[in-house]
Amino acid sequence: MALCVVLLVGAGLLIRSLQNLKNTPLGLNVDGLVVFGVKPNVVSLPEGRAFYQNLIGKLRVLPGVESVTVMEERIGSGWSNNSDMMVDGRPSDVDAASSRTVRSNVAGPDFFRTLGVPVLAGRDFADSDTAATPLVGIINEEFARRFLPNVNPLGHTFGPNNGQVKITIVGVVKDHKYRSIDEEPIPMAWYMYAQIPMVGPMHVEMRVHGDPLAILPAARKVVQQLDPNLPLIRPMTQRAQFDTTISRQLMFARLAGFFGFLAVVLVATGLYGALAYRVSMRTAEIGVRMAVGARRGQVVWMILKDSLLLTVVGVVVGVPLATLVSRALSASLYGVRPLDAATYLLAVAGVAVVALAASALPAGRAASIDPMRALRTE
Secondary structure, eight states: HHHHHHHHHHHHHHHHHHHHHSSSOSOOOTTTTEEEEEEEOOSSSSHHHHHHHHHHHHHHTTTTTTEEEEESSHHHSSSOOOOOOEEEEOOOOOTTOOEEEEEEEEEOOHHHHHHOOOEEEEOOOOOOTTTTSEEEEEEEEHHHHHHHTTTOOOTTTTEETSSSOOEEEEEEEOOOOOOOOOOEEEEEEEEEEESSSSSOOOEEEEEEEOOOGGHHHHHHHHHHHHOOOOOOOOEHHHHHHHGGGGGHHHHHHHHHHHHHHHHHHHHHHHHHHHHHHHHHHHHHHHHHHHHOOOOHHHHHHHHHHHHHHHHHHHHHHHHHHHHHHHHHTGGOSSSSSSTOOOHHHHHHHHHHHHHHHHHHHHHHHHHHHHHHHHHOOO
């Protein structure tokens, strides 16, 4: 009983954490998104830019495709570029308690429209942002809040700490999940790939109507038209990509659920066997009780109270043990406290229901004993 309480509490906490993760707002619309990587065999910067321009143009005209973009680091993959930034030509002016780290990524035209991330001010990247036009960048809310508070960020500049490159802010987008589902907001900045002096492997993001994976055969044909030997790297839906970031929590929740279910089965079968054996050993006693006037309800209660006593003792022993296990699991919980009252109440109620269910059949058999037959057997 005590072990069942511990396992049910642990399983409840981990399953609720998993549900909280799955229901966490991502800040973008992952429905209808499919992503895959490409690694073109290019030797020069103009050749690389031309490859991605041709690829984006050919993918855009496929039936069912709403928009297409590219990015250097795949969102939801756990990877990111992190560095300190200069804002308006000087080191970022933040208090000592705040981090100066900025997460950055290289993106393509219609990046935020494709992802479904709201643009709060300014604009998205466009095809007109080329190597021949001024350098432009887009930041998120957290970047503006931390480094440019109480001012309009549009028109301000940022760049690497060496101060050699200044990128003009042309847009501000809503904070959204980038590396994983459970991450906290961090300042972010995006550059236009066509303006960066490096073009290598990239990831293609496509928003399509209907089943996102159904577009992959057509996309593969487009890529092979540009290079017959070029495969699609890790094609999957964007939702599946984000789900990989909670694979550890998913595994823990499944294991805890399995062992919780196993504990319930063991408690039910063990309690049923013990009570059934006690009823068989007390057949004569029950017959005498019924012969002298005991009612069926009294006989049922006589059997059930043994089960309830075991349940109470199990709960009293199991709850303190469950609190220790819950504290040990605190690092794996998300959106739920280790001492969550609802989870503990559900676990205790579950044990009580299992105990009553396992006791019902032996109690019913005891109440149906024929007194005369029981006495003759004795």
